[in-house]
């Protein structure tokens with residue numbers, strides 16, 4: 576029996592993009608999964624397509640008091656992740672990341688469960704160091720329009736690390752960098768699904784800024800593999816890890832690659848850059864490589880090919 580074969584696992588935010596892939600992987604291992612999700616950005620239909628034998632889905636807002644099931648491992652992925660969504664109701668974003676995380680942490684303490692937090696590279700803000708190591712304190716505008724997300728994720732990390740120090744809580748934190756893959760929605764405004772939808776429908780690709788800003792895109796299969804390692808490796812207890820791909824590309828390079836793969840000579844147009852948009856992002860993943868034995872495997876072109884022949888349901892809904 577492997578580590579994952581006989582666990583009970585709660586995935587808050589399990590109806591979202593990364594959550595659904597994580598739920599599928601955990602179910603595949605034979606473990607039981609409870610999904611808690613309010614479906615604010617997540618979708619119920621793809622979960623219905625999974626084997627229901629070991630899957631329980633509950634519609635619930637984690638920022639509101641609720642009774643949580645007894646489990647071995649809690650994954651907290653519940654949070655709007657795209658600027659369009661987290662800025663549409665910033666107070667709600669705060670409540671989800673602060674009150675929701677606290678409630679899940681209390682359940683983890685009650686049940687002596689492992690708690691894996693989906694944090695974000697946004698805790699580094701517009702970073703002063705490059706590439707970003709886990710020891711970087713970040714460079715975040717605390718009152719800007721992105722702060723509801725960046726600062727609430729930072730505050731969640733604070734309370735979780737306080738719990739490690741004062742309660743001996745079994746917490747593991749993943750600072751996830753930009754992740755892409757099948758199942759993203761074009762309507763959420765993130766670069767890759769946006770570009771793919773525009774390329775497939777013959778439209779011009781819209782870049783915010785001049786395209787020289789960089790990101791490091793990680794395929795969702797690699798991100799999920801990293802999250803699973805965080806849950807299972809004892810040395811991850813009380814630690815923070817960058818989970819991302821360390822290959823860095825400009826946004827313009829990504830757009831050009833997507834036109835080459837999905838488009839037909841589409842134009843690329845440039846629009847105003849959002850406030851506080853970071854200029855460079857690349858994770859230093861040495862800690863994850865050393866302690867988790869995890870390294871991303873999927874190269875960008877190979878990863879983009881996983882989007883090639885898929886008729887993403889939501890890609891059609893906005894464009």
Ligand SMILES: NC(=O)c1ccc[n+]([C@@H]2O[C@H](COP(=O)([O-])OP(=O)(O)OC[C@H]3O[C@@H](n4cnc5c(N)ncnc54)[C@H](O)[C@@H]3O)[C@@H](O)[C@H]2O)c1
Pocket residue numbers: 587588589590591592593594611612613614615616617618635636637638651652653654655656657671675693694695696750751752753754755
């Ligand atoms: N996708 C990325 O590139 C990326 C990068 C860094 C961090 N993350 C983190 O990973 C997690 C998942 O991201 P994603 O891309 O899958 O986002 P997503 O928006 O697709 O999924 C988030 C899920 O959380 C649910 N949710 C939101 N608020 C909730 C609440 N109050 N109660 C219950 N459920 C709630 C949504 O309905 C959705 O199913 C998030 O915590 C995000 O901050 C993602």
